[in-house]
Amino acid sequence: MTPILAAIACLFSVTLGYFGLCAVSPFGNCRRCHGMGHKLKTDRKGRPKRGKDCRRCNATGKRIRAGRWLYNRWARIYRAGTTDTPNTPVREAMFR
Numbered sequence: 498m499t500p501i502l503a504a505i506a507c508l509f510s511v512t513l514g515y516f517g518l519c520a521v522s523p524f525g526n527c528r529r530c531h532g533m534g535h536k537l538k539t540d541r542k543g544r545p546k547r548g549k550d551c552r553r554c555n556a557t558g559k560r561i562r563a564g565r566w567l568y569n570r571w572a573r574i575y576r577a578g579t580t581d582t583p584n585t586p587v588r589e590a591m592f593r
Contacts, residue, residue: 519564527554534558 498506526532534556536548550556561569 515564519562519568523562523565524559525562527551527558527560529553530558532558 527534530536530551530553533551534554535550537545538548540546551558554560
């Protein structure tokens with residue numbers, strides 16, 4: 498097997514693995530709070546205590562993966578383009 502074919506096969510397998518991961522587990526841990534939903538602070542004695550809620554994930558500790566976000570966006574656009582709803586404002590504006 499040539500090195501180019503090996504690289505293509507490796508990239509293909511990584512891509513399929515990531516798509517599988519996005520299908521099975523669409524949410525990952527938030528990178529800012531590491532899945533805790535809040536920052537850790539320390540008091541004066543150095544003991545850890547709960548800080549403010551994470552604004553990036555709204556204190557859930559989860560975020561949507563990039564591949565799942567792209568799939569959701571594609572599905573939403575596809576669904577909007579294939580449904581036949583003549584009474585929507587967009588279609589009424591198109592046919593005026």
